[in-house]
Amino acid sequence: MPKAKTIYVCQSCGATSPKWIGHCPSCGEWNTYVEEIEISSPKSKRSVSNSMILEKPLTLQEIPLGKTDRFSTGNSEFDRVLGGGLVPGSIVLLGGEPGIGKSTLALQVALTLKGKSVLYISGEESLEQIKLRSTRLSDENGQCLFLSETLLENILAQIDRINPGLLVIDSIQTVNTEMIESGAGSVSQIRECTAGIMKKAKAMSVPVILIGHITKEGSIAGPKVLEHVVDTVLQFEGDRNFMYRILRASKNRFGSTSEMGIFEMRHDGLRQVSNPSELLINSEHQGLSGASIAAAIEGVRPFLIEVQALVSSAAYGNPQRSATGFDLRRLNMLLAVLEKRAGFKLVTKDVFLNIAGGIKVTDPAIDLAVICSVLSSNFDKAVSMNFCLAGEVGLTGEVRPVSRLEQRIGEAEKLGFSKIIVPAANKGIDLKKYNIGIARVKNVNEALRILFKNDN
Numbered sequence: 001m002p003k004a005k006t007i008y009v010c011q012s013c014g015a016t017s018p019k020w021i022g023h024c025p026s027c028g029e030w031n032t033y034v035e036e037i038e039i040s041s042p043k044s045k046r047s048v049s050n051s052m053i054l055e056k057p058l059t060l061q062e063i064p065l066g067k068t069d070r071f072s073t074g075n076s077e078f079d080r081v082l083g084g085g086l087v088p089g090s091i092v093l094l095g096g097e098p099g100i101g102k103s104t105l106a107l108q109v110a111l112t113l114k115g116k117s118v119l120y121i122s123g124e125e126s127l128e129q130i131k132l133r134s135t136r137l138s139d140e141n142g143q144c145l146f147l148s149e150t151l152l153e154n155i156l157a158q159i160d161r162i163n164p165g166l167l168v169i170d171s172i173q174t175v176n177t178e179m180i181e182s183g184a185g186s187v188s189q190i191r192e193c194t195a196g197i198m199k200k201a202k203a204m205s206v207p208v209i210l211i212g213h214i215t216k217e218g219s220i221a222g223p224k225v226l227e228h229v230v231d232t233v234l235q236f237e238g239d240r241n242f243m244y245r246i247l248r249a250s251k252n253r254f255g256s257t258s259e260m261g262i263f264e265m266r267h268d269g270l271r272q273v274s275n276p277s278e279l280l281i282n283s284e285h286q287g288l289s290g291a292s293i294a295a296a297i298e299g300v301r302p303f304l305i306e307v308q309a310l311v312s313s314a315a316y317g318n319p320q321r322s323a324t325g326f327d328l329r330r331l332n333m334l335l336a337v338l339e340k341r342a343g344f345k346l347v348t349k350d351v352f353l354n355i356a357g358g359i360k361v362t363d364p365a366i367d368l369a370v371i372c373s374v375l376s377s378n379f380d381k382a383v384s385m386n387f388c389l390a391g392e393v394g395l396t397g398e399v400r401p402v403s404r405l406e407q408r409i410g411e412a413e414k415l416g417f418s419k420i421i422v423p424a425a426n427k428g429i430d431l432k433k434y435n436i437g438i439a440r441v442k443n444v445n446e447a448l449r450i451l452f453k454n455d456n
């Protein structure tokens with residue numbers, strides 16, 4: 001007979017304690033311990049002493065490569081972030097804030113998947129609601145089965161019965177098992193249910209997309225253990241006020257985590273944005289000061305983005321510095337470089353920086369465009385929108401080499417820019433190969449001379 005005992009579980013990291021504590025020693029959060037009932041069933045004793053049943057360790061050559069062939073979901077942006085498609089038996093956790101479009105994305109993937117049956121289990125929406133949503137989307141998959149269910153035992157039985165080619169669970173926080181007494185969404189429930197689904201999925205080689213909610217702090221609600229056990233963690237992000245949605249992998253056992261998928265939320269669902277540059281650049285800004293175009297790379301994909309700056313005299317003693325989509329500390333560093341190395345006085349100025357389109361860029365190669373936009377706004381002199389910039393700026397004002405410069409130049413050329421300013425430190429670039437004008441600069445001053453001289 002299993003024994004029930006009470007434990008306290010941190011809802012943030014999943015640490016346990018026999019008595020209530022206010023401050024979690026494991027993750028440092030306050031007031032996260034909640035009483036839960038744990039049923040400890042007597043563990044079956046595994047005999048390891050008998051060498052007859054010990055498995056033989058294998059060399060790499062001996063390990064059979066079986067069913068790991070990935071398959072395309074039919075949604076190329078989703079595939080890109082997964083690393084080329086879904087791997088049978090893998091568990092993908094799709095996290096994001098409420099209303100960002102997780103259910104829409106999962107439904108679209110379920111409906112575009114070709115040649116495989118899909119089981120879509122929703123504990124959040126009724127079947128009617130799903131039907132209503134699907135009528136807004138244009139895709140249809142006759143092999144997609146829908147079920148409104150929250151009990152783990154029933155879900156597992158359904159997987160057995162249907163043996164789907166893909167399983168979608170919306171969301172893991174609504175699934176609960178009878179084995180545990182605490183309510184749905186609690187740490188023990190999430191942990192137990194994920195483990196149950198995972199065991200079944202691995203045994204039957206069914207790929208699973210698990211939808212998970214995100215807490216205010218931005219981590220997937222529930223314990224961190226969830227992120228440890230799944231194979232891939234995807235974050236769906238974006239500002240609800242912007243139409244762009246960005247899908248990133250923060251963990252991927254079957255691919256790189258540097259890839260990024262871009263979608264646009266429309267009235268008929270999520271549209272894949274395969275050429276982000278076209279969306280992120282506004283050609284109407286020609287002739288306006290404070291904007292310049294950077295050739296950035298996220299993952300392996302180059303795209304051009306507009307960097308906007310507004311510099312004005314500070315109304316009060318302390319000048320304001322604010323950056324959206326760019327690291328504020330890096331902006332402060334670049335302003336200090338401008339002051340010290342190029343002799344521009346910006347101490348008494350408010351500086352606001354914005355990466356157009358509401359996306360966040362971590363690529364240091366946009367430094368040069370940041371500097372250029374700031375000065376353009378400061379002197380109210382427009383930079384030609386036919387120019388594009390790529391270059392990291394160092395503390396001495398030098399323009400440092402950037403990664404994959406050829407791809408950046410290629411993208412700028414493809415989009416019809418007439419000139420790109422690149423670091424001279426990037427060696428081995430075949431200038432003759434391109435039709436676009438390439439200016440190679442050693443430091444910030446050289447770049448500014450080209451930009452502002454050409455413009456007047």
Ligand code: TYD
Binds near residue numbers: 098265267
């Ligand atoms: P949803 O997928 O329900 O978000 P989540 O599952 O992450 O909570 O979608 C949320 C928003 O998307 C909803 O507020 C309406 C919007 N939306 C559209 O703009 N167009 C559409 O075609 C669909 C289906 C949703």
Ligand code: MG
Binds near residue numbers: 102103104
């Ligand atoms: Mg949803």
